[in-house]
Amino acid sequence: MFLDLEHLTMRFGGVVAVNDVTLSIGRGEIHGLIGPNGSGKTTIFNVVSGYYKPTSGKISFEGAQISGLPAHQITGRGFARTFQNLRLFKSMTVLDNVLVGMERHTKTSLWRAMLDPVATQREDKLLTEKAMSLLNLFGIAEFAHARATSLPYGNQRRVEMARALATDPKIVLLDEPASGLNETETDALRETLLKIRDSGVTIFIVEHDMKLVKSVCDSITVLDYGKKIAEGCYADVSRDQVVIEAYLGKEEDL
Amino acid sequence: MKNPSIIIKGVWVAIGTLALVAFPLVAPNRYVVHIVNMAGLYILLSLGLNLAMGYCGQINLALGAFWGVGAYTAALLNTHFGVPIWVNLPIGMVFAGVVGALIALPMLKVRSHYLALVTIGLAETINIILVNETWLTQGPLGISGIQMPTLFGIAIDGDERFYYLILTCVLIGFLVARQIVRHRIGRSFIAIRDDEVAAKAMGVNAAYYQILANSIAGVYCGAAGVLYAHLNTYISPDIFEFKSALYVLTMTLVGGMGSLAGSFVGGLGLPITQELLRGIGNWELVGYGIAIMLVVLFFPGGVIGITRRLQESSGIRWPWARKPTVEPSQLEEPNVSGP
Amino acid sequence: MNINTVSIFLQTIVGGIGIGSLYALVALGYSMQYRSMGLVNFAQGSIYMIGTYFGIIWYQGMVMGLQVPYPIAFLIGIVLNMGLGLILERIFRPLANLDLMLMLLGTIGLGYVLDNMAIITWGAEGFAVKSPLPNTPIIIGGVALLPQMLLLIGVSAILMVGLTVFLSKAKIGKAMRAAASDRETASAMGIPVNTTNAVSFAIGCGLAAAAGILAAPIVYVNPAMGGPVGLKGFAAFILGGAGSIPGAIVGGLVFGVLEAVSAGFVSSAYTKGIAFVVMVVVLMFRPGGIVGEVTVDKV
Numbered sequence: 001m002f003l004d005l006e007h008l009t010m011r012f013g014g015v016v017a018v019n020d021v022t023l024s025i026g027r028g029e030i031h032g033l034i035g036p037n038g039s040g041k042t043t044i045f046n047v048v049s050g051y052y053k054p055t056s057g058k059i060s061f062e063g064a065q066i067s068g069l070p071a072h073q074i075t076g077r078g079f080a081r082t083f084q085n086l087r088l089f090k091s092m093t094v095l096d097n098v099l100v101g102m103e104r105h106t107k108t109s110l111w112r113a114m115l116d117p118v119a120t121q122r123e124d125k126l127l128t129e130k131a132m133s134l135l136n137l138f139g140i141a142e143f144a145h146a147r148a149t150s151l152p153y154g155n156q157r158r159v160e161m162a163r164a165l166a167t168d169p170k171i172v173l174l175d176e177p178a179s180g181l182n183e184t185e186t187d188a189l190r191e192t193l194l195k196i197r198d199s200g201v202t203i204f205i206v207e208h209d210m211k212l213v214k215s216v217c218d219s220i221t222v223l224d225y226g227k228k229i230a231e232g233c234y235a236d237v238s239r240d241q242v243v244i245e246a247y248l249g250k251e252e253d254l
Numbered sequence: 255m256k257n258p259s260i261i262i263k264g265v266w267v268a269i270g271t272l273a274l275v276a277f278p279l280v281a282p283n284r285y286v287v288h289i290v291n292m293a294g295l296y297i298l299l300s301l302g303l304n305l306a307m308g309y310c311g312q313i314n315l316a317l318g319a320f321w322g323v324g325a326y327t328a329a330l331l332n333t334h335f336g337v338p339i340w341v342n343l344p345i346g347m348v349f350a351g352v353v354g355a356l357i358a359l360p361m362l363k364v365r366s367h368y369l370a371l372v373t374i375g376l377a378e379t380i381n382i383i384l385v386n387e388t389w390l391t392q393g394p395l396g397i398s399g400i401q402m403p404t405l406f407g408i409a410i411d412g413d414e415r416f417y418y419l420i421l422t423c424v425l426i427g428f429l430v431a432r433q434i435v436r437h438r439i440g441r442s443f444i445a446i447r448d449d450e451v452a453a454k455a456m457g458v459n460a461a462y463y464q465i466l467a468n469s470i471a472g473v474y475c476g477a478a479g480v481l482y483a484h485l486n487t488y489i490s491p492d493i494f495e496f497k498s499a500l501y502v503l504t505m506t507l508v509g510g511m512g513s514l515a516g517s518f519v520g521g522l523g524l525p526i527t528q529e530l531l532r533g534i535g536n537w538e539l540v541g542y543g544i545a546i547m548l549v550v551l552f553f554p555g556g557v558i559g560i561t562r563r564l565q566e567s568s569g570i571r572w573p574w575a576r577k578p579t580v581e582p583s584q585l586e587e588p589n590v591s592g593p
Numbered sequence: 594m595n596i597n598t599v600s601i602f603l604q605t606i607v608g609g610i611g612i613g614s615l616y617a618l619v620a621l622g623y624s625m626q627y628r629s630m631g632l633v634n635f636a637q638g639s640i641y642m643i644g645t646y647f648g649i650i651w652y653q654g655m656v657m658g659l660q661v662p663y664p665i666a667f668l669i670g671i672v673l674n675m676g677l678g679l680i681l682e683r684i685f686r687p688l689a690n691l692d693l694m695l696m697l698l699g700t701i702g703l704g705y706v707l708d709n710m711a712i713i714t715w716g717a718e719g720f721a722v723k724s725p726l727p728n729t730p731i732i733i734g735g736v737a738l739l740p741q742m743l744l745l746i747g748v749s750a751i752l753m754v755g756l757t758v759f760l761s762k763a764k765i766g767k768a769m770r771a772a773a774s775d776r777e778t779a780s781a782m783g784i785p786v787n788t789t790n791a792v793s794f795a796i797g798c799g800l801a802a803a804a805g806i807l808a809a810p811i812v813y814v815n816p817a818m819g820g821p822v823g824l825k826g827f828a829a830f831i832l833g834g835a836g837s838i839p840g841a842i843v844g845g846l847v848f849g850v851l852e853a854v855s856a857g858f859v860s861s862a863y864t865k866g867i868a869f870v871v872m873v874v875v876l877m878f879r880p881g882g883i884v885g886e887v888t889v890d891k892v
Contacts, residue, residue: 050454051454070454070461071451071455072454072457072458072459072460075454075455075456075457076457081455083451083452083455087449087451087452087455088448088449088452089444089445089448089452089453090449091447091448091512092444092445096441096444099438099441100441100442100445100453100456100458101456101457103438103442103456103457103458104456104457104458106438113433113437113439114430114433117433120437163456164455164456166456167457307694313694360873360876360877363876363877363880368831368835368876368880368881368882370633370693370697371827371828371831371832371872371876372872372873372876374824374828374869375828375869375870375872375873376869376873378869379869379870496824500701503694503697503698503701504698504701507694507695508698511694535713536709536710536712536713537709537713539705539708539709540705540706540709540710542702542705543702543703543704543705543706543707544702544706545702546698546699546701546705547684547699547703547706549698550688550695550698550699551684551687551688554692
């Protein structure tokens with residue numbers, strides 16, 4: 001498959017945050033990862049994107065093993081992500097935030113920048129154009145020169161997604177993209193997710209908004225206490241007795 | 255010319271150039287020129303610190319050690335082998351740059367105040383080597399008899415002539431720093447300072463840039479060290495101590511951390527203010543300390559932070575100011591058609 | 594190893610523990626302030642120096658010719674320095690939990706003020722202080738020990754135990770611990786966080802004064818005495834694990850012994866260097882200090 005997690009386990013001291021999870025994501029699909037709070041969803045993201053080395057198990061991407069690589073190299077293989085609690089570069093403008101995402105595609109070295117300012121400017125212009133078109137996709141181009149963290153919450157989420165896509169990823173990991181959004185904003189997010197998927201980028205998404213999950217995800221994995229308890233399409237998973245109990249036990253509705 | 259702002263800019267540049275070139279000729283005495291020369295060296299040190307700490311967020315109190323490496327490299331090569339400043343300058347810069355990169359290695363593992371301590375420890379260690387390896391450095395006695403440079407047969411033998419050398423180096427140092435800051439390297443530095451985790455997620459190789467930032471700081475301090483050795487013809491370990499790093503840190507913070515102009519304001523302002531206050535004795539230092547506390551408590555952005563605030567509230571644009579960032583309050587309400 | 598080297602070794606260790614107690618008390622000052630306000634106070638060395646003067650001037654008869662006995666001078670010094678601490682806490686309250694660079698600079702500014710006020714008030718020249726105890730070494734098992742050194746170690750130990758008990762048993766001590774671990778929750782629970790912070794800061798200053806007055810007869814009292822002690826206290830504070838009370842004690846003792854052993858057996862010239870090198874190495878393997886927890890970066 002495209003992205004495979006095999007028997008992935010992550011322990012912090014005595015706590016087992018992720019317990020022997022195996023899952024596969026196909027190219028071009030939207031794969032949902034759901035489960036009650038504290039079930040290990042974000043930890044899986046952090047392991048996949050290289051912040052934690054898994055205690056055991058392995059992760060392979062396009063057939064090559066990537067577990068244990070440093071975070072920036074994993075990004076280099078075509079991963080991008082957003083964060084549950086926004087992590088924008090706080091002193092930068094919206095545009096600069098997105099330009100950082102393009103870092104791995106820029107070519108001019110420092111020496112070149114000093115000796116050939118014209119070429120540098122040309123490249124800058126090209127990158128800026130690309131960044132602006134991404135901002136346009138998310139409808140936030142007008143804020144390009146505003147400080148990113150001064151935008152309202154919903155727009156900050158959009159900046160984060162634009163920044164993630166700026167790395168030109170093959171797969172993007174979205175950690176609760178709908179949290180804090182109102183209904184209109186969530187509807188717009190749905191459209192964007194489908195647009196991203198149609199442009200050929202695989203999406204791996206953690207989300208609590210079940211309406212959104214139901215309407216966009218091609219397949220779903222359900223976690224509880226770090227263990228995989230179900231997987232399949234939304235219809236199958238939502239009828240699964242174990243899943244219903246896991247959610248009922250936590251007094252959350254599916 | 256169609257654009258009046260270009261003319262205004264041109265006038266500013268002309269006035270500035272004239273003032274800079276004429277300064278030693280109109281200065282009241284040699285001592286004043288010497289103070290300004292030292293301020294020039296402090297600007298170089300502060301630019302280095304600013305790139306590493308202000309832009310990349312790398313707390314570095316080992317600055318005095320980089321400075322010492324540059325100065326001792328020049329002093330030893332010159333007194334033993336008669337190597338001129340023109341050769342010492344690149345060698346000293348490379349040496350200090352390498353030391354900067356080496357010091358950055360442990361910095362990758364530790365953070366924040368732990369990092370502050372590690373850099374203090376490394377700086378102290380280098381200083382102790384300077385004091386104790388007397389066969390090489392002559393210990394606390396220092397090294398004297400370093401030659402002042404000559405250029406095309408002209409001896410650069412006094413503060414007035416040395417001024418132009420330092421001026422050139424500071425200008426080059428500033429232009430290079432500006433290019434770094436505007437380049438994607440500067441963007442990556444700021445990304446790492448703002449949020450290292452997110453920077454890595456964007457594919458920024460944080461470790462590489464952190465080493466690079468410290469190495470660049472080393473290069474700047476190395477250059478300042480070589481110039482210092484040849485300007486004063488005598489060096490001793492005490493000026494490369496930890497407290498020198500604190501002094502440079504103070505001027506950078508007072509000027510404005512994370513702003514190249516801040517390095518100029520602090521690097522020029524602090525030594526000159528201290529000279530002006532000399533003679534009042536210890537009360538002067540008490541006032542100096544109180545001033546620092548006031549800056550920290552009320553103007554954490556330093557002098558540059560104050561000018562920025564003034565600029566935003568009054569709408570006046572300084573001739574050298576870049577286009578201000580737009581705050582969303584000035585924009586219309588966001589539309590909700592996007593995602 | 595013959596009996597002589599053993600006793601020299603023991604003597605070195607005891608000397609190291611003595612100086613280490615001094616570092617530990619100063620490190621505890623850093624720790625108290627760090628726990629409560631998240632403030633790293635780089636003026637701690639100067640506060641230690643001022644505290645020393647606050648006590649010793651009474652003992653030396655420098656105040657209106659009064660000759661105050663050592664134990665009373667000791668207490669006066671501690672109380673005065675705690676008062677200074679209360680004032681300083683009020684000044685530095687806005688810096689609490691801020692950027693490390695700003696704290697560094699702000700407290701360096703304070704250091705300038707204190708150091709130069711000391712020079713203006715008491716002169717730049719220092720003086721030696723006569724020990725209140727006899728100067729003849731006590732010999733225990735072939736190890737010669739200065740009574741003042743034993744006093745320093747003993748009283749430091751009492752203060753450390755006292756502080757630990759205070760923090761775990763006394764009502765305000767418990768409140769301080771609660772405020773240190775979670776400021777928001779603590780203030781929501783009705784703990785007056787500003788008061789507990791002020792008390793923490795004052796205790797930190799009091800400990801520094803105690804350290805200085807105890808060490809005064811061993812070291813030379815002058816306005817520049819704070820610098821190296823402040824730096825080493827900071828090292829001990831970090832080495833033990835920032836904010837940890839046992840960490841500060843362990844860090845101080847380790848640093849003191851390390852220094853004494855390297856001075857006695859390796860090379861006195863490299864004393865400072867070796868201690869710092871060891872410290873850097875320790876931090877490489879335990880980035881959170883000896884006692885401190887190794888924290889995982891939260892993503």
